[in-house]
Amino acid sequence: MPRRRGLSAAPTGTRRYVAYRRVSELMGRGGDDFHSPDIQLAAIHRMAKPAGLEEVGPPVDDIDRTGRDFSRDGIDQVRRMAAAGQIDVLAVYKVDRFGRNVLESLQLLAELAAQGVTIMSATEQIDTSTPSGRWMLTNLLAIAEMQSDEIGRGWSNTIARRAEKGHHHGRPLGYLRVNKRLMPAPTLGPAITELFRRYAAGDPIGEVTEYLAAIRGKTMHTANVKKLLRNRAYLGHVVTGDDVLPGEHEPLTDEVTWRRVQARLAAEAGTPPRHLAPTWSLVGLVECPQGHKLQRQGDRLVCGHGRGDVKGGTCPGVGRPVLARVEAEVLRQVAAWAAELRTDHHARARRLARLAVARVDRATLERQMTDARAGMVNLVKERALRRVPEPVYRQALAELRASEQAAASQLARLGPAIREPDPEAAAGAADSLLALWGDAEVTHAERVRALRSIVGRIVVRSAARWREPEHDRVDVQFYL
Template sequence: MRVIGYARISRAMDDSTSLAKQRQIIERAAESRGWALVGIAEDEDVSATKSRLNRPGLTEARDAIASGKADAVLCWRLDRVARSVVDMGQLLDEGIEIVSATEPLDTTSPMGRAMVQIIQVFAELESSTTGERARATKAYLRSMRRWGGGPRPYGYRPEPSPDGVGKVLRVDEDEAAVIRRIFSDLLEGVPANRLARTLNAEGVPTATGREWKPASVLNIARALHVSGYLTERVAEGSRSRRPVVDESGSPVIAWTPLVDAATADAVRALVTSEALDEARSAATKAGLEGPRSLLYGLAFCPCGEALIRRVRKGTAYYGCRGIGEGSHVLVDAEKVDAEAVTQFLASFSGVEVVERVVEVSVSEALAEIETALAAASAETTSTATADLPTLFERIAALSAEKDRLTASEDRVTTRRTHTAYGEAWEGWTVEERREHMAALGVRVDVLPARRRGAWDPERVRVEADADYLTGQTD
């Protein structure tokens, strides 16, 4: 008989259940019985209870049976293949024969199939009771104010309890200092992304040894463990946690708090999803309604990123999104604007302003067509049958016009103003100036400073569309 071996392990806990040990047992069993072993499929770090039959190794074994490559599956023990009566029944219904190398179980006979199904009932019962025992253990540890296990909370180190029951959390002073710094900076308005960049630049690791991200900072700010609270899951399978409460309904404080209650509550109020969404909305609205800088969308860093105008301590500057990650620009915005204007007017001061005029707006025409289509479609329910062909012709014509407009562009002409840029410049708003510069294809490249703190006008280089003057005289 040709068999394919199958080995699975949830976690490598001891050598007796290792994949290497299972392979060895499967190979010996096949050899002793005179069977041809066509291969061994494996699933490592895979739970049969959680993944059910959706396992790469098991799929490989099932495919080998279905394709005729093998006649049966040979495993170390039956529970390596399935831990559910339903799952085992599905495999048997597929015609898959399963043989255990260490148990007197062989589904190639009717008695063997019956024994397998009976044993699976108890295997499923064991799996369920194991979960119940784990939940009961965690509940008992919480009642004793012990740490329930899982990922180590940042700021603490788990240690054996002095009374020998479970583990307790002791303060890690270095990490506790980082937590207090995060809470203090957030209260002062320091953005989470800047905090993350600073911590990474200083080489401060997270609890898992990885780099900080804005989400990591916000997770610390929202965490309940920094207040010393003993926590539990909100519901089975949920990632959200809540404080364990005592008989009076007060949160149980099992560990030394890392942040005082007032500070923790104030920061948590700032970083709730609702507060962050409200802050983002306010910032977006202010950005849309407020005046934009002259070189918004026109100034660029040598790295290719567009420069963004920010204000720090009352001074406006252009900065690159990549600040702190290499040779990027951070420069006084007023000086850059002034130099850009000087260079722009040096080239265009005597050039006549030619304005673009939209004679036909596609978007406006499309809106009219769609309104007419909606009205015509509504008429189909109240129009007499004899008049429907005419109505359908109108709808077809409107649809064809809509398709034509969708594929077309605005019809634009130019209008001469007989006024040069040098004359009109002072009378324009910042928005109007930027719009004219953008229409001319202006791009402003700002180079890094040769010497820190020193202003050099040569750092600003203004380029415009070389074909503009030629096009203007056509």
């Protein structure tokens, strides 16, 4: 195998160069006005040969990277090559390929110049080894930044106009663009719907992420999946700036599932990983009377904010109850609650009354959301026909959006709808939980998920007397 030529091996007196290429987005673009990486490299080679330059390495690329940001892998590589004395010239197709930010471009230019590296442009005849070349480069960088600002402003206006017509800009995962309209993808569309359903049902975020990654055939991070779950495009909306408008594309999830997903995301924001991947059966449910989540220390529970548990804590704490005893008392109260549902007519009546009130509140809020969305649709249509002045349109849209968000927030606080007020079904769920708890093959995550389906919180108070037993200090609060 022939010996590989090192980057520093250049004849004496020959200036060494490396070609730098940058494209903001490839996206299958073409045509005479598109400066593809191949076009850029060919022009650089045509410039370098008569100038007596020798290429000492493969081209350095920043593909799909904006010129406004200098935190680029290609620029970092150029810095390393300059610091190592491997190049004398950085060759670019045009100055705007180097960057569209005057301040950072000049700072990098000064850094390269201090290391003896100059910039040469293949199409603008610029050589920063001369005073006129440096002056010309400064002006061209200013023009490139101005053009970048104009391009950004134009795209913002285009996106806003498309949103007013109900057209989503871009293509969220799970959609295909057919005739300039978003359509659900055959495989990923149902997968996104299932993703929302699983997360709303309480599946751990890690398992949900693994499911979507398996469908895509690509690794994914939980943070990216959470970002996807917050995308209102899957609800059939179009977002532009602060405005949320009705879109023309088909939603991939429904209102109830969306609200449950958003409520869970809000509840889990900042939640420690031990709660999302539980290692014991009551994690995230058991707390002190002040609302602080209890932590496990060995075989006991402690309040992390308690005066006796954390130095400087202000909470009275709960002492150090034994976890196994608290767990046994929780299961006893679950069994008693199930028996009460089957036999106590007063308990049934109270439950039916609560459900009736909840149904009335939910129906009112859902009607408010429907009216607000219908109003936004009509308003957008009137705006498209130029029947509504811009100030009136903006004010009315803001009011309708505030009404929709207020109703959605109250619906989220109500929690998931209970479709059938059946005490027998609730008691059956409790029996299933008790049977599940006794199965050694069941994981802690499955136990927590089953317990959350009927239990809102478990409160453990501190002992009121010496050696007060745990079963007198535990209060299980049920949803129903």
